[in-house]
């Protein structure tokens with residue numbers, strides 16, 4: 291009975307011929323059974339290996355939405371025209387931020403990019419579900435399959451070292467979700483873009499893919515020493531409830547096995563460098579990760595220190611993170627809240643992003659209207675949106691490889707050309 295079932299299945303397969311098969315010969319029956327079980331084992335192995343391959347976004351229990359249908363087609367451009375780059379965004383917020391995270395997603399959205407959204411454990415799980423539902427119900431996100439929400443969140447205390455762990459976690463998921471992105475950007479919910487997604491991709495397409503945009507300095511003065519010498523234990527790494535940071539009474543000496551660099555908690559990092567940090571085949575990123583686990587606000591020092599102490603990456607740094615922010619007083623870490631009075635300053639800076647903004651501040655509507663050309667609840671129109679120029683809903687999709695850069699790309703280009711002409715690219719500050 292079983293043999294006949296196998297045979298019925300086999301006769302459909304053109305690869306096997308059974309014309310000389312003899313039912314009464316037990317040897318050949320055994321052979322057929324064996325070869326079929328071997329075939330099915332091979333099939334199972336193949337299927338399971340293809341579904342667990344790192345480049346596929348197979349259903350992950352900690353990511354949702356997991357079921358998506360109908361895709362945007364990515365056309366191959368001609369050989370002479372290099373395909374635009376792609377950016378991986380990690381966008382994170384806290385309690386009450388899910389709406390801002392969604393707005394930031396819409397304001398930075400391009401089908402070529404990949405987006406990972408995170409709402410930290412201070413927010414109820416319902417916020418994560420609301421966000422996932424909003425993503426799931428957007429036909430563009432469904433079609434491009436490039437937005438995911440982290441279902442199992444991480445603590446990230448700005449004053450401690452847990453943001454480093456969170457950032458590396460986000461980058462690892464993004465490395466696994468998509469093989470095609472070139473740069474990694476981590477945005478907090480209080481940031482906003484100052485150029486369109488097409489502007490940014492257009493300018494990045496002219497740059498070497500290994501460039502890292504990281505403010506950094508080896509100067510350690512009084513303010514820097516206040517950040518680098520205290521010893522802390524970040525509760526985000528070992529307690530499941532939010533609590534205060536633990537400060538040790540002693541201070542530690544500066545290391546002499548490597549040199550410390552300070553910077554800012556915002557950066558644009560290359561894929562190669564993120565792989566270097568996440569895979570850790572060289573022990574430097576891991577050693578520094580353990581060192582910085584006990585350093586306050588270590589997100590601003592970790593990546594500059596890894597980059598500048600690595601022979602492979604120390605020449606890939608641009609000493610500017612493309613972020614606009616201003617400070618009330620020198621030596622204060624948190625930037626001033628920006629409002630409509632800052633609009634002209636932000637635009638003329640040529641920066642790609644700015645922070646920080648209050649939720650639904652009028653200046654965000656001004657940026658949407660004057661810079662991004664974005665209407666509420668919709669994505670920023672770009673070269674991939676067909677349809678009438680007046681119809682900014684991007685409801686008709688075209689080729690995701692076609693960019694339509696605007697005035698923002700010229701501002702960004704000027705800012706980067708200025709950096710290049712002043713020799714800030716491949717910065718000498720990194721040298722020992």
Ligand SMILES: *[C@@H]1O[C@H](CO)[C@@H](O)[C@H](O)[C@H]1NC(C)=O
Pocket residue numbers: 505554609610611615
């Ligand atoms: C980062 O570097 C740029 C260019 O060197 C500088 O204008 C900016 O003020 C720096 N940002 C911070 C927060 O230090």
Ligand SMILES: *[C@@H]1O[C@H](CO)[C@@H](O)[C@H](O)[C@H]1NC(C)=O
Pocket residue numbers: 627628629630631632
């Ligand atoms: C923006 O903020 C600055 C300082 O924080 C304040 O002086 C100014 O009046 C504000 N402008 C508006 C339009 O609210």
Ligand SMILES: *[C@@H]1O[C@H](CO)[C@@H](O)[C@H](O)[C@H]1NC(C)=O
Pocket residue numbers: 677678680681683685686
């Ligand atoms: C924009 O285009 C879509 C699809 O063609 C259409 O359904 C919608 O009504 C248009 N909107 C406007 C304002 O023209």
Ligand SMILES: *[C@@H]1O[C@H](CO)[C@@H](O)[C@H](O)[C@H]1NC(C)=O
Pocket residue numbers: 708709711712
């Ligand atoms: C670069 O140099 C020019 C002229 O020397 C100056 O105007 C500009 O502000 C400099 N840019 C930076 C980022 O230092």
